[in-house]
Amino acid sequence: MLWYKMWRESWIRFAVSAAALLWMCGAVVAMQQRVRSHADEPMSYANYIWSAVYKANVLDLFILLAIVLGLGGLLQERAQGTAGFTLSLPVSRWRLVTVRAAMGLGQVAALALLPALLIPLLSPLVGEVFSLALALQFSLLWATCGMLIFALAFFFSAVLPGAYSPAIASIAGLLLCSALAGLPQVKQYPALDLFQTIRGAQLSLLHSEPSLHTFAAPLPWLALGVYALVAIGLVFAACSITVTRDF
């Protein structure tokens, strides 16, 4: 039933996030003709989808939603006055934290999958094709990088009290990541650039090819592995802090 509690606490955020993502993806597909006709240079449909969904607008929304899903936890419960009840249940704090993390990570993965389900499905309605395999590759990038973004917000929620400070700290943390990735010493390791990775920038053939057939570049498995490990580390750190904290 702990899963039930975590679901009940987060399902509205998840549902609103899913609706917002679906709406944005739907709008991108529906407006493709108008946007592409006003583009400075001819733009393939795949490139348009990448620019609007995976590189910019929808991706920015996804990053914000991953942060929102990471917020909450026992510090938030303390502010709401329910931490006493939760902590009086015969459940270890480790379990409380890990179940919440697992629920959130599952929701982030589900959100990451939504564009892959919707865009290939809607594209034929506007006379275009977007490969499901390609969309799933991007979903994998979103899911793994989204895990890290979620874990960052999750960690700050375990460290910082208040409704807004964990969100602000997460955004600041991401901006710092972005700034660090621009440093010459770090630039030589593209795997360390979270934003390039989540955009699928390494899959650069997409830019030059009008069709999708050459989109077979390997996924950045090393970077994804590193991000997944860092995310697990952040969740572990959040657990350790929560276990020793006074409520």
Next chain:
Amino acid sequence: MTSKLIIETHGLTKQYDEFKAVLDLSLAVESKRITGFLGRNGAGKSTTIKMLLGMIRPTAGTARVLGYDITDPAQSLEIRRRIAYVGEDKGLYGYMTVGELIRFTRSFYRDWQPEIEERLLRQYQLPLGRKVKQISKGMRTKLALLLALARRPELIILDEPSEGLDPVSTDELLQILQDVCAAGTSIFFSSHQLSEVEQVADRVLVIDRGQLVMNTLLSELLNNYRRITVELAVQGPVPAFSLPGVERVLVTGRQVSLLASSNVDGIVNYAHSVNAAVQVAPVNLRDVFLDIVKEAS
């Protein structure tokens, strides 16, 4: 007859930087009794309770609840499995309905008693389909009690249970506590409402500034404690009243107010021997409590 100890603390201390919320607290709570844990706001009652429940880690000292060490995570889990807790703010999940919260809580306890749940639901007239955030504070207290009582815990710990309740609900709550204790459950409750402690408690523990300042059976307090007012005949040095049984001494001009826990006759005789007029009056919990905390101030 000696009762089994259900809560024991030795030198329990909680310090936040320079502030000592609980200081060297050693107390013992007997089973199958109602024990009132009295103190002013900020005296350290909630901190003590939260330490017993594993929500706060003690800075020093040891404590056992039902024989389990509160600082050991596995034993703390066993404590929470076997006791029930009703917090001061009755903070329950507002997004669940009453029925959902009952089902949720039930899933954590193998000893849940559906027949008690049914009986209390009827008795408290709780609206199963209504969201917890939509019910009154009195109803929330009843719901919290139902969640605590529906599994016959060995011990119920309540932190300021009557906080925010109207007099009728408070009276119902105290009746429930007495009924539950009569059925064999030990009750440890904190309060700063003297009248309600006096109404139901068997034993009274008073904490002030994090330290235990009184530990007595209520019946003993009411039967044995007396206020002795001594009016000295002449102005001059006040004789020392360092006699057995004298708990507190307050001197105002020629008047000496004594709180005696025993040896009342001996104290009266001593006062007569220094040519003083003496008045002896019974005391209640309020008198004793105010005496103690005023002295501490």
